[in-house]
């Protein structure tokens with residue numbers, strides 16, 4: 001079963017399952033956008049738009065998701081909040097944007113979801129401007145961490161919802177253009193993390 005199919009089935013119940021447990025780390029994640037001048041922000045894998053109530057209004061937002069059923073719910077949330085955001089059906093592992101387009105790429109619960117997180121990170125790096133930021137909120141295991149439960153459930157859950165075996169450090173090692181600014185625990189001890197990256201001037 002592909003993720004597009006499973007998220008089509010999950011769309012009607014996604015908010016009921018995810019909104020409440022993620023709310024406080026989501027607020028902390030989006031606090032990172034509450035500073036500075038208006039920016040061009042890309043939100044990758046926006047889902048049903050649970051981020052929207054916490055987004056500051058000064059920026060220009062574009063958002064992607066693979067699953068039309070998730071985006072339909074996001075569109076309703078956009079209307080409810082009278083918010084301006086361009087929504088596109090797109091794959092974060094193959095983004096339909098030219099290089100160096102955005103000041104910020106936000107990746108809340110998407111990098112460790114997709115089958116090839118390295119491709120998704122490389123794509124975020126490609127479309128963000130030199131000096132721009134990539135803000136991540138997701139679950140990772142540490143290099144060498146045994147995490148048998150997470151590695152075991154990954155065998156099943158990766159096909160229907162998310163991977164649980166992604167080692168962020170291994171991804172970063174393969175993206176020499178990205179500099180780590182911050183990496184801090186966000187939820188469930190340090191399973192979920194808030195990670196800030198900056199694209200180096202090349």
Ligand SMILES: C[S@@+](CC[C@H](N)C(=O)[O-])C[C@H]1O[C@@H](n2cnc3c(N)ncnc32)[C@H](O)[C@@H]1O
Nearest residue numbers: 007045046047050065066067070091092108109
């Ligand atoms: C766990 S949800 C996260 C949604 C939202 N970011 C949030 O924080 O609630 C994962 C989302 O990623 C989307 N998705 C899965 N694979 C994708 C891909 N390759 N490209 C874009 N979106 C994808 C799913 O449709 C789903 O909406």
